[in-house]
Amino acid sequence: MNGKLIEIRGKEIYVEVHGKNNKCPVLYLHGGPGESCYDFSYHQAKSLSEFVKLIAIDQRGVCRSELIEDNDAFGLDDIIEDCEELRKILGIERWSLIGHSFGGYVALKYAYKYPSSISKIIFEGPTFDFRLTTISLLEKTAQIAEKHDIQNISEECLSLAKSNKSTKELVEGYLDLSYYLCEKRMEIYTHNFSNQTDYSVYSQEEWNNFDYNAEVHYDRLRDEGTIYETLLPLIKEIQSPMLLLRGKYDPVTCQKQIDAFKKNARYWKIFIFNNSGHTPHYEESKLFSKVVINYLLDKPLK
Numbered sequence: 219m220n221g222k223l224i225e226i227r228g229k230e231i232y233v234e235v236h237g238k239n240n241k242c243p244v245l246y247l248h249g250g251p252g253e254s255c256y257d258f259s260y261h262q263a264k265s266l267s268e269f270v271k272l273i274a275i276d277q278r279g280v281c282r283s284e285l286i287e288d289n290d291a292f293g294l295d296d297i298i299e300d301c302e303e304l305r306k307i308l309g310i311e312r313w314s315l316i317g318h319s320f321g322g323y324v325a326l327k328y329a330y331k332y333p334s335s336i337s338k339i340i341f342e343g344p345t346f347d348f349r350l351t352t353i354s355l356l357e358k359t360a361q362i363a364e365k366h367d368i369q370n371i372s373e374e375c376l377s378l379a380k381s382n383k384s385t386k387e388l389v390e391g392y393l394d395l396s397y398y399l400c401e402k403r404m405e406i407y408t409h410n411f412s413n414q415t416d417y418s419v420y421s422q423e424e425w426n427n428f429d430y431n432a433e434v435h436y437d438r439l440r441d442e443g444t445i446y447e448t449l450l451p452l453i454k455e456i457q458s459p460m461l462l463l464r465g466k467y468d469p470v471t472c473q474k475q476i477d478a479f480k481k482n483a484r485y486w487k488i489f490i491f492n493n494s495g496h497t498p499h500y501e502e503s504k505l506f507s508k509v510v511i512n513y514l515l516d517k518p519l520k
Contacts, residue, residue, distance in 0.1 A: 220263075221282065224307065226300050229290075232282035233304065234259055234274045237267035242337075242514055243310045245301060246274040247328075249319025249343075251439050252432030254281035257415045258318065261500040265507040270514055273308065275301075277324075279435040281428035286438060293442040298328045305335055314338040314514055319345060319470055319496065323449060330452045339456070340510060342463045343470050343496045346478070347448040349385040352392050354472035355406060359396050362405050371398045385446040409467040409495035413503055450475070454482040461487045461513050465494030465501065489519050 223230040234255065244266070248255045255274035266272045277297050279286035286292050301324075305313060314337045317325030322344020329336045345351040360375035378391045396403055404411075417425065439445050460483050464471050479486065489509050494501035509519055 223282075223284070224304070226278075226303050226307070227296070229278055229286075229300075230284040231278060231300055231304070232276040232280075234263070235271065235308075236263040236274070237269075237271040239271060241267075241269065241271040243271045243273065243308075243313040244514065245305075245313050245315050246272060247301070247315060247317040247321030247324050248274075248277065248280075249317075249321045250280070250432065250436060251277075251320045251445070252280050252436040253319070254428065254432065256281070256417070257497075258499055260415050261413070261503045262507060262510075265504070266510065269511045270314075273304070273313070275304070277435065279438070280432050283431070285431050286434050292435075292438045294324070294327070294439060294444040297324055298331060301328055302332055302335060312337045314340070316340045316342060316510065317344060318342040318499065320445075322346070323348075323445065326449050326452055326456070329456050329458055330449075333457055336458045338514060339458050339460045340463060340513065341460065341471075342499060342506075343465060343468045344462070344475075345470055346450050346453065346475050348389060348446050349448065350472050350474050351470050352385065352388045353379045354469040356388070356392050356395070358406050358469035359392070359399065362399060362402060366399070366402055368398065371395055386440065386443065389440070389446075406469065407496040408501065409465060410493050410501040413500050415500060450478045450482070453479055454484070457484065459485040459487075461489065461519075463489050463491065463498060463506070463509065465491045465496055465498050467494065468496045470496050487513070487519065 220236055221232055221234040224233045246258055254276050259274050276283040278300050315325040322341040325339055329339055356375045356379035360372040363372035375395050462479055491498040491502045498506045512519055
C-alpha cells in the first residue's frame with residue numbers, strides 16, 4: 219500500500235499517491251457515500267500510475283481516515299475543502315478528477331467552486347441528482363426482486379418510485395427495501411462479477427471498524443441534507459472538459475441525467491462499457507484504464 223495519514227483541516231485523511239511527480243496529477247473521489255478508495259486502487263493504481271500521478275483518498279471520516287466524532291462539524295463542503303487543501307499540500311497547481319458515483323457529485327461541485335484548480339473531469343457512473351438516481355435504483359431493485367420471486371418488495375419499490383415523497387424519504391426507503399434482496403443486492407450495481415477485489419489485506423475486525431466510520435460519514439451527510447440538492451444546473455457552468463463513463467447496465471446514471479449532461483456540458487464525451495454495471499473500473503478494468511489514460515493524454519478513446 220502507498221497510503222498514509224495526512225492531517226488536513228484538523229483531521230487525519232488517508233491518502234495514497236501512485237506514480238511519479240512528473241506525470242499528470244489525477245485525484246480519485248470514491249462513491250458511497252463512504253465506499254473508500256480501496257477497490258479502485260486495487261484494480262487501477264498499477265496501470266494508471268504508469269502514465270499519471272494518481273492520488274486516491276478515503277474522504278473525511280471514511281474507512282481508514284479519522285473517525286468523525288459527534289461534536290465535529292461535518293458536511294459536503296468539508297470533502298471539497300479537504301480536496302482543495304490537499305492539492306495545496308502536495309504542491310499541485312491543477313489536477314484532473316475521477317469521480318465515481320457519489321464521487322462524481324463531489325467532483326462536479328468541486329469543479330464549480332474551484333474551476334482554476336481543475337484540468338479535466340472524468341465521471342464514472344455518477345449521480346448528479348439523488349432523486350433521479352434513487353428512482354432508477356428502485357426500478358432496478360423491483361426488477362431483481364421480481365426475477366427472484368420476491369414479489370412484495372418489487373411492488374413496494376415501484377410504488378415508492380412513483381410517489382411524491384421527498385428525496386430523503388426516497389433514499390431511506392430504497393436503502394430499507396434493497397436490503398431485503400440479501401445476497402442478491404449487488405445485482406443492482408454489478409453486471410460482471412468475474413474480476414473481484416481481494417480485501418484480505420485487512421482483517422475482518424479492521425473492515426468492521428472501517429464500515430462503522432463510513433456509516434457515520436453517510437449518516438452525517440444525510441442529516442445535513444445538502445446531497446439531496448440537484449447539481450444538474452451546474453453542468454453548464456463547468457469550463458473543464460468532461461468525460462462521462464457509464465456501464466451499459468448501470469441504474470445510477472439514469473437516462474435523464476445523461477440527457478442533461480449531453481444538453482448542458484460545454485466540452486464533453488461519453489463512453490459506454492458494454493459488459494459493466496456501476497463499476498467499470500473493476501468490471502472491465504483493462505478497458506477502463508485504457509480509456510482513462512487516452513482521455514487524460516488527449517488520445518482517441520478506444
